[in-house]
């Protein structure tokens with residue numbers, strides 16, 4: 001079966017003239033439907049660039065990206081915007097919630113901007129899926145950091161996107177609330193088959209994934225498949241891999 005997201009020989013060079021930086025240097029990888037992949041690597045190794053390219057937010061210099069069966073490179077800007085709206089959800093380190101709106105209104109807002117009708121049931125279901133059914137009427141200031149990030153997750157997932165992209169989703173959270181958000185992301189993969197790509201620096205966060213991909217200097221340096229049922233300490237193994245890459 002075709003992967004939900006595929007990168008074929010993707011190169012991305014930032015800048016021009018004498019200040020060119022090769023952020024991705026021939027990356028080929030597929031992200032199968034229903035899997036949770038963590039992307040790790042030293043600072044500047046190309047993690048965010050990979051996510052931005054895979055999500056169609058940046059155009060690769062070379063290579064091909066296929067998202068939900070569509071070759072992004074063959075599309076014009078308008079078609080790419082539509083493709084993102086139809087197939088992608090995004091969460092970032094910053095929750096980016098509107099303070100004056102309730103959780104439910106925050107979940108609904110981007111779809112409304114995109115001219116897409118989301119029913120009150122869909123909003124309620126999305127909030128229930130992240131365990132916040134009771135908090136629909138609360139404003140961000142009345143929620144914990146973990147709960148706010150879960151509202152952002154509900155907002156990303158209300159349109160049932162093929163892929164969830166998460167760039168350091170727990171970067172602004174403490175250990176306890178990080179776990180709350182990560183457990184929710186894991187559950188969405190297990191229960192809903194939500195294909196998820198997450199960039200993280202945190203080995204504990206990465207240990208929630210099915211696969212950890214390590215980047216170094218814009219290339220895939222390593223890839224480990226995690227056994228979710230082994231009960232072993234995969235976070236420690238991931239940290240060891242990272243230390244080796246950073247050495």
Ligand SMILES: Nc1ncnc2c1ncn2[C@@H]1O[C@H](COP(=O)(O)OP(=O)(O)OP(=O)(O)O)[C@@H](O)[C@H]1O
Pocket residue numbers: 014015021022023041042043044045046047048049050
């Ligand atoms: N818009 C840009 N213009 C020029 N260079 C850029 C741009 N964006 C990224 N780069 C460079 O490309 C390389 C990869 O950057 P990227 O942000 O993808 O790395 P990263 O692994 O996400 O890093 P970090 O962990 O520090 O966020 C870096 O050397 C960075 O300085």
